[in-house]
Amino acid sequence: MDTEKIRALLKALETGNLGEAADRLGYTHSGMSRMMASLEEETGVRLLNRSRRGVSPTTECEELLPAMRGLVQTDEQYRQIAANLKGLQTGTVRIGNAFYFMQNVLAKTAKEFSGRYPGIKIELIDAYSSELAEMLERGNLDICIISRRDVECDWRPLVDDVMVAWLPEDYKLNRKTYPAEKFAEDDFIEILGEGELDNMKALHSLGIEPNIKYSVRTDQSAYAMVAAGLGVTLTNGIYAKYVTSGIRNVRMDPPCHVEIGIAATPKQLRSLAADKFLEEIYPVCLAEARK
Numbered sequence: 001m002d003t004e005k006i007r008a009l010l011k012a013l014e015t016g017n018l019g020e021a022a023d024r025l026g027y028t029h030s031g032m033s034r035m036m037a038s039l040e041e042e043t044g045v046r047l048l049n050r051s052r053r054g055v056s057p058t059t060e061c062e063e064l065l066p067a068m069r070g071l072v073q074t075d076e077q078y079r080q081i082a083a084n085l086k087g088l089q090t091g092t093v094r095i096g097n098a099f100y101f102m103q104n105v106l107a108k109t110a111k112e113f114s115g116r117y118p119g120i121k122i123e124l125i126d127a128y129s130s131e132l133a134e135m136l137e138r139g140n141l142d143i144c145i146i147s148r149r150d151v152e153c154d155w156r157p158l159v160d161d162v163m164v165a166w167l168p169e170d171y172k173l174n175r176k177t178y179p180a181e182k183f184a185e186d187d188f189i190e191i192l193g194e195g196e197l198d199n200m201k202a203l204h205s206l207g208i209e210p211n212i213k214y215s216v217r218t219d220q221s222a223y224a225m226v227a228a229g230l231g232v233t234l235t236n237g238i239y240a241k242y243v244t245s246g247i248r249n250v251r252m253d254p255p256c257h258v259e260i261g262i263a264a265t266p267k268q269l270r271s272l273a274a275d276k277f278l279e280e281i282y283p284v285c286l287a288e289a290r291k
Contacts, residue, residue, distance in 0.1 A: 002039070002042075003071055003072055003075040004035075005035050005036075005038065005039040005042075006039070006068045006071055006072055007025070007072055008021065008022075008025060008027070008032060008035050008036070008039075009036065009039060009047060009048075009061075009068065010065075010068065010069065010072065010138075010139070011024060011025055012032070012036065012048070012055055013055065013056070013057055013061075013065075014138075014140065015054075016053075016054040016055060016056070017054040017055065018032050018033060018036065018050075018054075018055055019032070036048060043064070045058070045060040045061075046058050046060065046061075047060065047061040047064070048061065069138065069139040070269070072139065073139055073265070073269045073271075074269070076091065076271050077269070077270070077271050077272070079091065080271050080272045080273055081272060090119045090120065090273075091119075091120055091121070091271055091272075091273040092120070092121040092122075092123060092273070093120060093121070093122050093123070093142050093143070093271070093273050093274045093277045094123045094125065094140065094141045094142050094143075095110075095122070095123065095124050095125065095141070095142065095143045095144065095145075095277070095281075096124075096125045096126075096127060096132035096135060096136070096141045096143070096144030096145070096146070097124065097125070097126050097127075097132075097144065097145045098126075098127065098128050098129045098132055098144070098145060098146045098147065099145055099236070099238070099260070100126070100219070100220070101238070101239070101242050101288070102145050102285060102288060102289075103126075105281075105284050105285060105288050106124060106145075106281070106285075107124070108284075109277075109280055109281050109284055110122045110124065112280075113276075113277055113280060117273070117276070120273045122277075125141065127193070127194065128193035128194060128195065128197055129146035129147045129149055129195075129197070129198065130149060130193070130194060130195020130196055130197065131193065131194035131195055132144040132146050132263075133146055133149035133151045133195075133263065134151075134194075134195065136151060136153060136263055136264075136265065137151045137152070137153075139265075141265075142264065142265050142270065142271065142274035142277075142278075143262060143263070143264045143265075143274060143277065143278055143281070144262070144263050144264075145158075145260070145261075145262055145285060146260070146261070146263055147161070147198050147236070147258045147259065147260050147261075148258070148259040148260075148261060148263075149263070151263065152266065153263040153264060153265065153266065154263070154264040154265065154266055154267055154270070154278075155261055155262075155263055156261050156262045156263075156264070156278075156282050157259055157260075157261040158260050158261045158262065158285055158286055158289040158290070159238065159259075159260050159261075159289040159290055160257055160258075160259055160260075161236050161237050161238045161257065161258045161259070161260050162237040162251060162255055162256070162257055162258075163198065163199065163202050163234055163235070163236060163237055163251075163252055163255070163256040163257075163258060164234070164235065164236075164237040164239075164240055164249045164250060164251050164252065165178035165183075165232055165233070165234055165249075165250045165251070165252050166222065166223065166226045166232060166233050166234070166235055166243075166247050166248070166249065167226065167232050167247060167248040167250055168226055168227070168228075168229040168230075168232075168247065168248070169227075169246065169247060169248055170229065171232070171248060173248075173250065176250070176251075177250060177251050177252065177253035178232075178250045178251070178252050178253065179252075179253050180203070180206050180208055180252050180253060180254060181208060182232075183203060183208055183210040183211070183232070183234065184208055184209060184210060184211055185211060186211060186231060186232045187211060187213035187214070187230065187231035187232065188210035188211050188212050188213060188214075188231055188232060188233060189213070189214045189215075189216060189222045189225050189226060189230065189231045189232065189233040190210070190212045190214065190215045190216070190233075191215075191216055191217070191218070191219060191221075191222050191233065191235070192215050192216065192217050193217075198235075198236055198258050199233065199234035199235055202234065202252075202256040202258075203234065205256070206254070206256075210234075213230075213231055214230060214231060219235055219239065222235065223243055223246070223247060226246075226247045227246035227247050234252065236258060236260070237249070237251070238260065238289065241291070260289060262278070262281070262282055262285060264278050
């Protein structure tokens with residue numbers, strides 16, 4: 001089966017639109033449509049539901065997707081092994097990152113890696129842990145730095161993190177910890193993202209619905225709003241050493257632990273380029289996380 005057609009199908013499902021997928025892959029729109037028709041003919045079942053809103057997988061396609069993704073990953077691995085046998089290094093390594101304090105070490109490692117392997121393209125993607133875990137599971141990422149999620153992966157722990165409350169500097173608290181139930185009373189600054197974030201997972205595990213007054217898209221925006229005295233929020237404690245002024249970092253009571261680490265495609269499916277990058281980035285990230 002032609003893996004290029006399968007790649008095109010996966011891109012169409014990722015974007016939800018045949019035309020956009022064609023543009024990203026460098027095909028004409030008519031050529032993309034012909035590829036999908038040909039793939040459906042080869043497979044013997046209809047793979048795409050088509051509508052004005054775009055495309056979505058049929059039930060039959062959903063059943064075939066794990067095998068299709070496996071074929072594409074195996075093909076990528078085959079190509080890179082063949083290239084290495086010729087003395088070349090080619091391919092793409094896609095890395096996701098959920099923690100902004102890792103951006104500098106990722107960029108530095110990517111630069112050094114590209115210097116040694118100029119034929120390998122590096123893609124860096126910033127998003128929250130749940131979104132990155134889903135991308136890894138779909139085969140759209142090779143490696144990601146996230147808080148642990150329930151996905152099949154090669155997991156390498158970095159640090160055991162404890163969630164903290166961010167409070168305005170003038171917040172009156174007559175104890176060393178912030179009672180979790182107060183999140184249901186104080187104005188809460190919600191951080192939005194794809195999937196459930198660590199803070200909401202922690203609160204929901206305690207049966208607490210926060211008193212959401214404001215919503216933002218990034219931790220940096222939440223920090224600015226807390227510093228302005230607009231409310232409180234809950235975030236990963238590892239940020240405390242990077243945020244040292246304008247707010248108070250206080251541990252929540254009861255404490256909530258989150259494991260942060262590197263998730264990678266399973267060894268048997270991981271490309272050689274991704275494997276090399278993983279072995280280089282892990283000790284660097286481990287040192288940064290445990291400073």
